[in-house]
Amino acid sequence: MDVLPDFEQIRDAAARIAPHARVTPVLRSAALDTLSGAELYFKCEHLQRGGAFKFRGACNAVWALTDEQAAHGVVTHSSGNHGNALALAAATRGIAAHVVVPEGAVRAKVEAIERAGAILHRCAPTQAAREAMAAEVQRATGAVMVHPYADTRVMAGQGTLALELLQQVSGLTALITPVGGGGLASGVAIAAHAIDPALSLFGAEPQGADDAARSLAQAVRVTTVVPDTVCDGLRALVGERNLDALRTHRVEVITVTDAETIAAMQLLWSELKQVVEVSSATVLATILKQPERFAGRRIGVVLTGGNVDLRALPW
Amino acid sequence: MDVLPDFEQIRDAAARIAPHARVTPVLRSAALDTLSGAELYFKCEHLQRGGAFKFRGACNAVWALTDEQAAHGVVTHSSGNHGNALALAAATRGIAAHVVVPEGAVRAKVEAIERAGAILHRCAPTQAAREAMAAEVQRATGAVMVHPYADTRVMAGQGTLALELLQQVSGLTALITPVGGGGLASGVAIAAHAIDPALSLFGAEPQGADDAARSLAQAVRVTTVVPDTVCDGLRALVGERNLDALRTHRVEVITVTDAETIAAMQLLWSELKQVVEVSSATVLATILKQPERFAGRRIGVVLTGGNVDLRALPW
Numbered sequence: 001m002d003v004l005p006d007f008e009q010i011r012d013a014a015a016r017i018a019p020h021a022r023v024t025p026v027l028r029s030a031a032l033d034t035l036s037g038a039e040l041y042f043k044c045e046h047l048q049r050g051g052a053f054k055f056r057g058a059c060n061a062v063w064a065l066t067d068e069q070a071a072h073g074v075v076t077h078s079s080g081n082h083g084n085a086l087a088l089a090a091a092t093r094g095i096a097a098h099v100v101v102p103e104g105a106v107r108a109k110v111e112a113i114e115r116a117g118a119i120l121h122r123c124a125p126t127q128a129a130r131e132a133m134a135a136e137v138q139r140a141t142g143a144v145m146v147h148p149y150a151d152t153r154v155m156a157g158q159g160t161l162a163l164e165l166l167q168q169v170s171g172l173t174a175l176i177t178p179v180g181g182g183g184l185a186s187g188v189a190i191a192a193h194a195i196d197p198a199l200s201l202f203g204a205e206p207q208g209a210d211d212a213a214r215s216l217a218q219a220v221r222v223t224t225v226v227p228d229t230v231c232d233g234l235r236a237l238v239g240e241r242n243l244d245a246l247r248t249h250r251v252e253v254i255t256v257t258d259a260e261t262i263a264a265m266q267l268l269w270s271e272l273k274q275v276v277e278v279s280s281a282t283v284l285a286t287i288l289k290q291p292e293r294f295a296g297r298r299i300g301v302v303l304t305g306g307n308v309d310l311r312a313l314p315w
Numbered sequence: 316m317d318v319l320p321d322f323e324q325i326r327d328a329a330a331r332i333a334p335h336a337r338v339t340p341v342l343r344s345a346a347l348d349t350l351s352g353a354e355l356y357f358k359c360e361h362l363q364r365g366g367a368f369k370f371r372g373a374c375n376a377v378w379a380l381t382d383e384q385a386a387h388g389v390v391t392h393s394s395g396n397h398g399n400a401l402a403l404a405a406a407t408r409g410i411a412a413h414v415v416v417p418e419g420a421v422r423a424k425v426e427a428i429e430r431a432g433a434i435l436h437r438c439a440p441t442q443a444a445r446e447a448m449a450a451e452v453q454r455a456t457g458a459v460m461v462h463p464y465a466d467t468r469v470m471a472g473q474g475t476l477a478l479e480l481l482q483q484v485s486g487l488t489a490l491i492t493p494v495g496g497g498g499l500a501s502g503v504a505i506a507a508h509a510i511d512p513a514l515s516l517f518g519a520e521p522q523g524a525d526d527a528a529r530s531l532a533q534a535v536r537v538t539t540v541v542p543d544t545v546c547d548g549l550r551a552l553v554g555e556r557n558l559d560a561l562r563t564h565r566v567e568v569i570t571v572t573d574a575e576t577i578a579a580m581q582l583l584w585s586e587l588k589q590v591v592e593v594s595s596a597t598v599l600a601t602i603l604k605q606p607e608r609f610a611g612r613r614i615g616v617v618l619t620g621g622n623v624d625l626r627a628l629p630w
């Protein structure tokens with residue numbers, strides 16, 4: 001289930017999700033262009049359904065099922081944007097979504113998943129407990145597992161974002177996305193290079209969850225990183241196939257500190273006037289940290305999500 | 316200088332500002348549609364240059380000047396979005412902008428005006444001192460006064476917003492804007508009714524600065540209201556001509572409390588994911604306060620500005 005998608009599958013995904021997903025706008029800011037010395041085109045996936053790009057992958061996975069598969073519903077373990085996206089996507093097809101939620105997950109996010117119509121399954125807050133519970137739900141219901149990033153259909157769905165952005169803006173010479181599990185970065189890399197092999201691809205990773213950067217530097221997948229970052233959307237270890245795609249497409253992963261990311265988040269709020277979550281700000285933080293890499297270029301900058309607790313801002 | 320513009324002047328203004336102003340996007344939110352029972356089309360003027368609709372009026376005023384007039388520059392008294400907009404507009408023509416700023420004005424806003432290239436003139440924090448200082452600058456420099464709302468060119472510029480919105484969205488049956496001095500509400504009313512006389516027009520006003528609502532109710536301009544509201548952009552008394560336009564076009568002004576406005580502001584941030592200032596939230600507060608007036612309608616909702624101090628949020 002987790003082989004890398006090809007461009008054909010990404011185009012199929014785009015057609016499949018078109019009736020359900022939004023074409024998100026691209027915004028610009030004169031102040032942020034001046035600050036970076038670059039032309040920044042912000043792809044606003046925080047304005048996607050469910051407030052994050054995750055709806056693309058989840059929607060593709062749900063609609064790629066046969067009617068027989070779909071009848072049993074879908075299941076995932078995610079207390080974040082993917083869980084919410086899968087619940088919303090399942091609702092578009094009128095099928096059940098089971099979401100395994102570890103104890104101690106952020107209450108606001110869990111409530112959103114429940115509001116979206118998912119059936120919640122509580123478990124202990126460990127990776128093993130999450131996977132065991134998901135497997136149990138699969139056995140009991142026949143629901144199809146939709147992994148947040150190590151899933152061909154999900155990667156293909158996330159890749160549609162690059163397809164859309166490159167149709168909206170001409171002349172881009174670079175793209176940058178955040179890197180967590182790598183579902184977005186891998187899908188975007190495959191789609192982007194199929195369209196324009198000369199595009200420079202960048203990933204932004206929190207220093208406190210820098211397994212992708214380390215894995216690329218050491219040419220072996222590093223699984224020992226214990227995530228320590230405010231970027232709750234980027235704590236996952238990069239998947240094996242996802243890492244393959246980053247390597248094949250020479251995605252350069254640059255790390256940023258939480259302080260740099262929080263400063264960039266404030267700029268996105270005050271200058272671009274967009275409510276984006278902290279994980280989304282890693283991309284601008286990266287551009288401002290290494291201006292020599294980005295100055296003078298026309299860059300597609302992916303803002304991944306906007307699900308924020310306004311009473312718990314990180315500044 | 317403060318006679319009401321006609322539709323012809325608003326169309327001229329649209330052509331005049333087109334090379335400088337942004338066509339701002341229209342955003343929607345499924346959650347806010349559900350909450351209101353209406354179809355809400357948010358016109359994002361917080362994404363206009365300078366972060367507020369004010370650039371439209373200021374830009375029209377600046378470019379409507381003859382070369383001879385323009386050579387002496389422009390002057391206004393405003394420590395808020397209009398001062399900033401006039402400075403930005405003057406810069407597009409390469410002329411001087413004098414902005415009279417009362418002591419005690421919000422430092423971040425004054426710094427923004429200075430960054431935009433204006434020449435600042437400090438005065439005591441009273442209306443009389445502001446007007447005296449502006450008159451003095453006019454005498455000394457020959458600069459043309461551009462009042463924030465009691466100015467034909469400014470009202471015509473603000474009216475271009477309705478022209479643009481009605482081109483972007485078809486089938487609207489109502490429009491709602493905040494009401495402060497009335498420059499926006501009057502310009503929008505004239506443009507909107509020229510295009511579609513059947514449109515219902517609404518104004519949203521803070522209960523603590525409800526001079527427009529009282530003036531309409533009492534059929535005489537009420538000038539005794541002492542503004543007491545967090546909506547710093549809506550504290551001005553409605554202008555005489557502006558009030559005439561509200562009356563002629565049967566704009567229904569509805570008042571909301573600061574608490575209602577702050578709650579609506581949080582919804583705009585969390586659901587629409589837009590950083591808008593508190594004054595902008597009066598419109599959503601009004602719709603949610605009187606759902607029976609708005610439910611089932613397709614409504615253009617003007618978000619006026621997004622210049623916010625992120626370290627001093629009102630919740």
